[in-house]
Amino acid sequence: MPLEHSLVTDDADFPKFTPLMFEAIHPSGFVDACWPNNLNAEMQKLHASGFVSHKSMDPTVTWTKVTDTETNEIIGVAQWLVLKDQKPPEYDFDGPPGTWENDTEKKYAQDIYRSFTRHRHEVIRNEDLPIVVLSIMTVHPKHQYRGVGTLLMQWGTNVADELNALSVVEATQAGRWLYEKSGFAVKHHYAIQGSGELDRGVTDRLFFMIRPRKSEK
Numbered sequence: 490m491p492l493e494h495s496l497v498t499d500d501a502d503f504p505k506f507t508p509l510m511f512e513a514i515h516p517s518g519f520v521d522a523c524w525p526n527n528l529n530a531e532m533q534k535l536h537a538s539g540f541v542s543h544k545s546m547d548p549t550v551t552w553t554k555v556t557d558t559e560t561n562e563i564i565g566v567a568q569w570l571v572l573k574d575q576k577p578p579e580y581d582f583d584g585p586p587g588t589w590e591n592d593t594e595k596k597y598a599q600d601i602y603r604s605f606t607r608h609r610h611e612v613i614r615n616e617d618l619p620i621v622v623l624s625i626m627t628v629h630p631k632h633q634y635r636g637v638g639t640l641l642m643q644w645g646t647n648v649a650d651e652l653n654a655l656s657v658v659e660a661t662q663a664g665r666w667l668y669e670k671s672g673f674a675v676k677h678h679y680a681i682q683g684s685g686e687l688d689r690g691v692t693d694r695l696f697f698m699i700r701p702r703k704s705e706k
């Protein structure tokens with residue numbers, strides 16, 4: 490089946506592929522806290538609008554997609570942050586109004602998002618640019634093991650090699666194989682967990698992985 494990789498340039502794509510992302514990632518306590526009720530169609534539209542706002546606000550964000558050209562369906566997407574010239578400010582995770590039931594749920598989401606990104610931010614603080622972050626990578630369960638993830642990875646690793654950038658990713662167990670094949674190595678195995686009053690136990694366990702610059706391989 491013909492697969493085509495391209496950049497996401499049309500905001501109208503977001504509501505189309507947001508459901509596939511959440512179906513692919515499910516279940517994840519972390520994802521459910523940051524994007525609540527994400528299997529509900531109305532909430533998926535809200536979360537899709539949040540992805541569009543975030544992309545518009547943060548110039549480092551690039552989304553790429555793989556389309557099955559026979560059905561015209563988007564079957565896999567990735568979100569990359571390409572940090573070239575300037576270290577971006579660290580901002581709190583956010584979503585459109587109506588994302589969370591109340592302020593406590595929002596604070597919890599922001600707290601565990603900080604836990605999720607803690608190793609990424611340490612690298613960004615301590616290492617020289619350029620740095621490429623693979624922030625989201627999902628392939629619809631019906632289309633996994635067909636090379637879609639590999640196609641998505643190729644875009645990011647090509648960009649990283651062209652820029653001689655360091656690359657990082659917070660990987661699930663499923664993603665780890667793909668990233669190792671693409672030159673990443675595990676640096677930390679860590680838990681996502683809230684802090685202080687916002688500690689509700691471990692939501693997910695991930696691998697923080699780093700891919701060296703082309704010149705350092």
Ligand SMILES: CC(C)(COP(=O)(O)OP(=O)(O)OC[C@H]1O[C@@H](n2cnc3c(N)ncnc32)[C@H](O)[C@@H]1OP(=O)(O)O)[C@@H](O)C(=O)NCCC(=O)NCCS
Nearest residue numbers: 513626627628633634635636637638639660661663664666
């Ligand atoms: C991880 C993911 C993106 C891989 O996408 P994919 O399109 O299936 O990947 P590919 O078909 O290109 O496979 C790449 C390699 O990884 C292996 N692989 C893919 N999924 C795997 C899994 N769940 N467990 C173990 N290995 C896996 C494949 O066997 C292949 O190896 P090979 O080329 O040596 O045979 C996809 O499984 C997914 O979306 N999972 C759920 C969401 C998730 O965990 N995303 C990663 C977040 S960091």
